Amino acid sequence: MALLDQLWFQNTLVLIGYALVASLLSSATKGERWQAASSRLKRDYVGIAAFVVIVLFVFIGSMEMIRLPSNEGRRTLLDLVTTGIPQEKEYAAPMATHAFSVANPRPLNGRHLLGTDTLGRDTLVQTLRATRTALIIGGLTSIIYIPIGVLLGIMAGYYKRWVDDLIQYLYSTIASVPEILMLVAILMVLGKGLGTMSIALGITGWVGLARLIRGETLRQTEKPYITAAKAMGQSDWKIITRHLLPNVMHLVVIKFVLGFSGLVLTEAVLSYLGVGAPIGTASWGGMIDASRSELSRDPVVWWNLTSAATALFLLVLSLNIFGDSLRRAFDPRQT
Amino acid sequence: MIEIKNLSIDFGRGADRVQAVRAMNLSIAKGETVAIVGESGSGKSVTGLSLTRLLPEPPAVYSTGEILVDGNDVLKMGTTDLRKLRGGKIAYVFQEPSTSLNPVFTIHTQISEAIRLHRTDVSSIDAEVESCLDMVGIVNPRGRMHDYPHQLSGGMQQRVMIAMALACRPQLLVADEPTTALDVTIQAQILEQLRMLKAQTGMAMMLITHNFGIIGGIADRVAVMFRGSVVEEGRTEDVLRNPQHAYTQALISCIPQLGQRRRRLTAIDHALL
Amino acid sequence: MFAYIIRRVLFSVPIVFGVMLLTFFLFFVIQSPDAMARRVLGPKATPQTVNTWLHNRGYDKPIIVPRAAKQSFADYLLISRSWKDSLFIHQMTRLATFDLGSSDVTGRPLIDIFKSGALPSLLITLPAFLLGLMVSIGFALYFVFIRNSALDLLGTFLCIALMSVPLMVYIIFGQWFAALVLKYFPAFGFHMQGMSTLKFLLLPVALIVVSGLGADVRLFRALFLEEMGQDYIRTARAKGVSSARVLLQHVLKNGLINLITMMVASLPFLIMGSLVIENFFGIPGLGNVLFSAIQAPDFAVVQASVFLGSILYLFGLILTDLCYAWADPRIRLH
Numbered sequence: 001m002a003l004l005d006q007l008w009f010q011n012t013l014v015l016i017g018y019a020l021v022a023s024l025l026s027s028a029t030k031g032e033r034w035q036a037a038s039s040r041l042k043r044d045y046v047g048i049a050a051f052v053v054i055v056l057f058v059f060i061g062s063m064e065m066i067r068l069p070s071n072e073g074r075r076t077l078l079d080l081v082t083t084g085i086p087q088e089k090e091y092a093a094p095m096a097t098h099a100f101s102v103a104n105p106r107p108l109n110g111r112h113l114l115g116t117d118t119l120g121r122d123t124l125v126q127t128l129r130a131t132r133t134a135l136i137i138g139g140l141t142s143i144i145y146i147p148i149g150v151l152l153g154i155m156a157g158y159y160k161r162w163v164d165d166l167i168q169y170l171y172s173t174i175a176s177v178p179e180i181l182m183l184v185a186i187l188m189v190l191g192k193g194l195g196t197m198s199i200a201l202g203i204t205g206w207v208g209l210a211r212l213i214r215g216e217t218l219r220q221t222e223k224p225y226i227t228a229a230k231a232m233g234q235s236d237w238k239i240i241t242r243h244l245l246p247n248v249m250h251l252v253v254i255k256f257v258l259g260f261s262g263l264v265l266t267e268a269v270l271s272y273l274g275v276g277a278p279i280g281t282a283s284w285g286g287m288i289d290a291s292r293s294e295l296s297r298d299p300v301v302w303w304n305l306t307s308a309a310t311a312l313f314l315l316v317l318s319l320n321i322f323g324d325s326l327r328r329a330f331d332p333r334q335t
Numbered sequence: 336m337i338e339i340k341n342l343s344i345d346f347g348r349g350a351d352r353v354q355a356v357r358a359m360n361l362s363i364a365k366g367e368t369v370a371i372v373g374e375s376g377s378g379k380s381v382t383g384l385s386l387t388r389l390l391p392e393p394p395a396v397y398s399t400g401e402i403l404v405d406g407n408d409v410l411k412m413g414t415t416d417l418r419k420l421r422g423g424k425i426a427y428v429f430q431e432p433s434t435s436l437n438p439v440f441t442i443h444t445q446i447s448e449a450i451r452l453h454r455t456d457v458s459s460i461d462a463e464v465e466s467c468l469d470m471v472g473i474v475n476p477r478g479r480m481h482d483y484p485h486q487l488s489g490g491m492q493q494r495v496m497i498a499m500a501l502a503c504r505p506q507l508l509v510a511d512e513p514t515t516a517l518d519v520t521i522q523a524q525i526l527e528q529l530r531m532l533k534a535q536t537g538m539a540m541m542l543i544t545h546n547f548g549i550i551g552g553i554a555d556r557v558a559v560m561f562r563g564s565v566v567e568e569g570r571t572e573d574v575l576r577n578p579q580h581a582y583t584q585a586l587i588s589c590i591p592q593l594g595q596r597r598r599r600l601t602a603i604d605h606a607l608l
Numbered sequence: 609m610f611a612y613i614i615r616r617v618l619f620s621v622p623i624v625f626g627v628m629l630l631t632f633f634l635f636f637v638i639q640s641p642d643a644m645a646r647r648v649l650g651p652k653a654t655p656q657t658v659n660t661w662l663h664n665r666g667y668d669k670p671i672i673v674p675r676a677a678k679q680s681f682a683d684y685l686l687i688s689r690s691w692k693d694s695l696f697i698h699q700m701t702r703l704a705t706f707d708l709g710s711s712d713v714t715g716r717p718l719i720d721i722f723k724s725g726a727l728p729s730l731l732i733t734l735p736a737f738l739l740g741l742m743v744s745i746g747f748a749l750y751f752v753f754i755r756n757s758a759l760d761l762l763g764t765f766l767c768i769a770l771m772s773v774p775l776m777v778y779i780i781f782g783q784w785f786a787a788l789v790l791k792y793f794p795a796f797g798f799h800m801q802g803m804s805t806l807k808f809l810l811l812p813v814a815l816i817v818v819s820g821l822g823a824d825v826r827l828f829r830a831l832f833l834e835e836m837g838q839d840y841i842r843t844a845r846a847k848g849v850s851s852a853r854v855l856l857q858h859v860l861k862n863g864l865i866n867l868i869t870m871m872v873a874s875l876p877f878l879i880m881g882s883l884v885i886e887n888f889f890g891i892p893g894l895g896n897v898l899f900s901a902i903q904a905p906d907f908a909v910v911q912a913s914v915f916l917g918s919i920l921y922l923f924g925l926i927l928t929d930l931c932y933a934w935a936d937p938r939i940r941l942h
Contacts, residue, residue: 169626176627185910188910409760414851438844
């Protein structure tokens with residue numbers, strides 16, 4: 001695992017991840033369908049606002065993803081930016097000057113906009129740091145489930161017969177196990193971690209996409225242009241990549257955005273159940289979980305829950321709104 | 336009975352606005368049959384639906400004009416009056432009988448719904464439904480009236496639609512492409528049925544079609560619609576025999592004539608019109 | 609109809625078999641029984657205890673074929689016998705006969721654990737399911753009635769916002785609000801004592817309903833709106849049927865039939881309870897059983913839950929078809 005410990009290798013992996021997502025998005029932004037959709041999107045100001053929020057989150061999360069050389073443990077771009085924020089030893093309320101304890105409050109090293117957590121870490125920084133976890137779960141899972149879902153969906157819809165039967169059997173089997181149970185079972189065996197969580201979410205996630213793509217492919221293959229392409233002697237591979245793929249890509253992009261929001265929410269639940277983000281990794285789910293004991297204190301420590309829940313809510317809401325805008329832009333008949 | 340004056344209907348607003356009907360004028364007298372002929376998108380169906388404000392608003396917007404039914408403007412009516420008008424005074428038969436009947440209710444339920452709404456005097460609903468079905472030529476109406484629409488053939492479904500429309504004794508029947516979705520032999524039967532029913536009841540009829548071939552012998556007058564306006568109007572024989580407008584001539588030349596050998600049908604060149 | 613059910617059950621067999629294969633692969637191949645034993649028994653367990661534990665549950669059997677068996681031709685002849693004595697066959701026959709086994713931690717038979725947890729789970733999930741369905745349908749119909757108005761737009765936005773809040777936040781807020789501010793509902797706990805059980809149920813049920821509201825209202829609204837665009841709705845309006853009656857008669861019945869396909873399948877699964885809710889409120893249902901099993905870890909419970917879950921789901925699919933045939937006059941089961 002020496003390679004994985006190298007900074008340049010980790011940073012390259014991050015870049016490859018971004019490149020994969022970017023290529024997915026760019027492949028969908030071609031052709032007439034996208035032009036019609038983008039002109040509608042430009043007039044959808046709520047959708048644009050949501051997109052801006054998403055970009056902001058991606059920017060913050062990326063800062064936490066890029067690692068810098070350091071002598072002591074993990075150091076990221078976000079650490080560099082936030083070096084000025086002092087470390088405390090215990091809870092501190094938002095903007096308080098003294099520590100959060102009733103008996104004998106000590107003066108703090110500095111003020112904290114959103115307070116600190118039980119280890120004295122700045123809540124705002126922790127909340128921003130957790131964006132990375134959400135992005136990794138959403139991004140990595142998408143990189144896993146989208147190729148599988150698209151490939152199997154198109155194959156089932158295009159080749160029909162036994163290929164279709166086999167793929168349908170495969171996804172019926174996975175779909176027959178309730179999703180949360182499946183995730184828990186896989187994660188219990190594979191262990192905690194962002195990578196294992198993405199794998200587990202990928203295994204359950206492709207089913208919905210494959211179903212969607214299969215249906216759309218079946219509809220497309222009924223159309224004359226596919227028959228025409230076949231009559232012209234085009235190879236199956238060409239028909240799939242040249243004709244079918246561009247005609248289902250918009251569904252993939254919509255599913256990617258809406259699926260992303262679902263993944264962020266599921267991450268929070270899994271982290272809460274104790275099979276999600278490993279201890280020491282900042283995650284909104286973990287922060288919400290930790291806040292249960294904070295709420296039973298007197299006076300209540302509310303700021304960690306509020307910060308994590310608000311950040312999570314904002315990202316998921318923006319993704320949902322933007323995904324909805326995309327869907328309306330691509331298919332204006334639906335309301 | 337019906338007077339449409341300077342009627343304009345738009346779909347959408349602002350940049351997306353499309354004019355479906357432009358400054359249209361048309362009248363239908365009591366007991367008269369008027370055919371509205373035009374290609375798809377010419378605004379003929381929109382006109383038919385506008386008579387009782389059935390177009391979904393939005394996107395439809397009635398921008399100018401009035402629609403007078405017995406002197407009352409439909410566009411100014413309240414919902415209660417509109418509902419009395421719909422089905423009661425003006426009834427509809429639509430193009431696609433298989434989707435126009437509600438699949439989850441029996442035809443008895445659907446016809447009796449209309450009777451209950453408009454004819455509170457009827458004491459025996461069952462007998463009335465039976466007589467309606469009998470009137471449109473359905474054999475064994477008592478046995479069939481508890482069938483669901485999918486249990487009937489296309490022609491039978493359209494007869495049920497007609498029975499439902501006539502159940503409330505309307506003064507005007509709007510038949511919007513009533514035969515387009517049917518086989519040719521059934522088309523003739525349904526048209527014959529409509530002609531007979533019209534003679535029996537003395538109601539007026541608005542026959543909306545794209546096919547000049549079916550209006551002879553049933554329509555008294557014909558109005559030809561093109562791009563939302565009436566481009567030609569007159570007695571059916573006159574228009575058929577001596578069409579004035581180029582579009583009418585083009586439409587009439589589209590009717591396949593028996594015994595005529597023609598390799599292809601004339602296409603209408605819109606640039607020339 | 610009877611023949612249809614039999615056929616559907618038979619069609620489900622390969623899927624159940626697939627799930628059995630999947631769990632076997634997950635629990636006994638990806639993770640060796642040895643590693644499982646160590647995680648269950650903890651790091652301090654001696655090799656002696658590990659071996660006893662494995663032997664007691666039959667996990668010390670060869671997974672499929674003993675590796676040694678492949679060494680000579682003579683051993684190959686014995687494969688048929690050793691094969692039958694493998695962990696794989698042992699596990700498969702166990703599940704196929706609905707023998708769920710016993711807990712890794714307490715050793716209690718799982719069937720007893722599941723039986724005792726089913727009722728508390730159902731007491732929460734069944735009312736929540738029915739109430740949620742009614743409330744969502746009501747809101748969805750109302751939004752369709754006032755469609756394209758400002759209020760409808762606001763409603764759609766609120767639905768998206770409701771969908772974007774994680775369940776835990778609903779629960780934490782609900783507990784804080786109902787128990788600490790209103791001081792009426794107990795924030796925690798569960799006692800089955802006749803009518804007083806009700807007050808323990810109210811808050812969890814309300815929270816499940818509210819947390820599912822956004823997604824359901826949006827889904828149902830889209831569903832009903834699609835019905836609104838159908839030709840037969842135009843026919844009904846052309847007859848002079850009022851908007852309210854069009855909605856409550858024509859749209860609702862057609863929409864409900866479509867709703868069945870989405871909702872009935874999840875009905876049997878209600879028995880498994882809600883993981884997060886039951887844990888937060890300390891309800892001794894199946895959700896909590898699973899939660900404890902995750903923390904323990906107790907692999908036997910998770911494996912059995914996955915198996916049961918898939919059976920329940922497949923049962924739900926058959927139930928869906930039956931309801932569909934019963935509700936939609938166009939469907940006949942052959």
